[in-house]
Amino acid sequence: MLVREMSQQECESLLARVGRGRLACVRNNQPYIVPIYFAFEPGRLYGFATMGQKIEWLRLNPLVCVEADEVLSHTEWQSVVVLGRYEEFRDVPEHLEERLQVQARLEQVNHLWWDTGFAAAQARGRFDRDITLFYCIHIQEITGRRASSDPVEQR
Numbered sequence: 001m002l003v004r005e006m007s008q009q010e011c012e013s014l015l016a017r018v019g020r021g022r023l024a025c026v027r028n029n030q031p032y033i034v035p036i037y038f039a040f041e042p043g044r045l046y047g048f049a050t051m052g053q054k055i056e057w058l059r060l061n062p063l064v065c066v067e068a069d070e071v072l073s074h075t076e077w078q079s080v081v082v083l084g085r086y087e088e089f090r091d092v093p094e095h096l097e098e099r100l101q102v103q104a105r106l107e108q109v110n111h112l113w114w115d116t117g118f119a120a121a122q123a124r125g126r127f128d129r130d131i132t133l134f135y136c137i138h139i140q141e142i143t144g145r146r147a148s149s150d151p152v153e154q155r
């Protein structure tokens with residue numbers, strides 16, 4: 001297997017294509033990671049959530065890491081790691097424009113963008129529209145690695 005660095009364009013293309021990854025945050029030196037859906041646009045990831053542990057932690061420390069990948073086989077895969085900063089758009093009039101923009105982007109990527117966040121709220125026994133959150137992750141750094149099979153190994 002050969003592993004090489006992915007270009008910025010390849011990384012962005014993967015983020016746009018997969019629309020799904022893992023969001024890691026940290027509180028008091030304790031990491032926490034959960035799968036999320038997102039919509040990519042240059043410089044940003046957009047997401048939707050309801051109020052729970054990850055949002056509580058992100059409010060305390062907005063620095064995040066997101067990983068997304070596409071695994072075709074043991075030797076054919078791509079993985080992208082994003083470092084960024086979380087910004088929240090709460091359900092208040094001042095954030096209406098941003099919320100509509102994020103919602104429109106999420107809708108383009110996945111018409112069920114809202115489903116998992118609401119299901120998480122139900123799992124917590126809370127279902128209140130006031131706790132819906134749209135957010136943006138401002139991308140500060142992207143790196144990617146891509147594996148392919150090594151023709152020499154196959155001989």
Ligand SMILES: Cc1cc2nc3c(=O)[nH]c(=O)nc-3n(C[C@H](O)[C@H](O)[C@H](O)COP(=O)(O)OP(=O)(O)OC[C@H]3O[C@@H](n4cnc5c(N)ncnc54)[C@H](O)[C@@H]3O)c2cc1C
Pocket residue numbers: 020034035036037038047048049050051052053054055113116117118120123124
């Ligand atoms: C493919 C996929 C996409 C998803 N997309 C979204 C999304 O876009 N928005 C969204 O809000 N949620 C999404 N989820 C669900 C998400 O991973 C979390 O389960 C959910 O958001 C609740 O997280 P929370 O931090 O608010 O946990 P809380 O509801 O506050 O619960 C915290 C407790 O539950 C545990 N826990 C929470 N989530 C998980 C988990 N996934 N696996 C194991 N233990 C868990 C924590 O360790 C902790 O003990 C997605 C899940 C999957 C599999």
